[in-house]
Amino acid sequence: DIQMTQSPASLSASLGETISIECRASEDIYSNLAWYQQKSGKSPQLLIYAANRLQDGVPSRFSGSGSGTQYSLKISGMQPEDEGDYFCLQGSKFPRTFGGGTKLELK
């Protein structure tokens, strides 16, 4: 199985701060990576797919980058509504595997 290592596990950011979350794959996943946001008690929402493609309706302050085994999600200007859990998912091989998640809080 492809192992997805996500960091940091938790993060506290000030309003307007730019933050990054990383996912490292145990092998090349050829940009087949998605990022999700999950707020407490809600279902996950797709933010980014194919490493850097913004899902329709997602604010442009979210962006994704990376290739090979290294990927990142950037939030350019933390907003209160960005609080929640974030996780990555590799779509390269079965079984699909997830990163361990990052809890993002507003400082």
Add this chain to the structure above:
Amino acid sequence: EIQLQESGPGLVKPSQSLSLTCSVTGYTITSGYDWSWIRKFPGNKMEWMGYISNSGSTNYNPSLKIRISITRDTSKNQFFLQLNSVTTEDTATYYCARWGRRYPHYWGQGVMVTVSS
């Protein structure tokens, strides 16, 4: 608008079977896509469990292969999860999702299942 809703018992005894239903509205499950089950453990680790395709074929996570079955009732536009011989390690929030070619775009709200005697 497509919606998915999980339902099923919130408490299952060890060694018994866990059975969940995902009811889909706004899209016919035979029209396309793969229909998946995913679970999130306490501590936030997530696991893809498997899917049933729009044609009825299945693909399971090898870690669950001997215990899992995903089936469907096309007349009710529902698909189901059965997980046999559960242990406390199967305590999790279970989600159903519509899976595109590589990623799920639509998820249910999730149902928490506790395995305990």
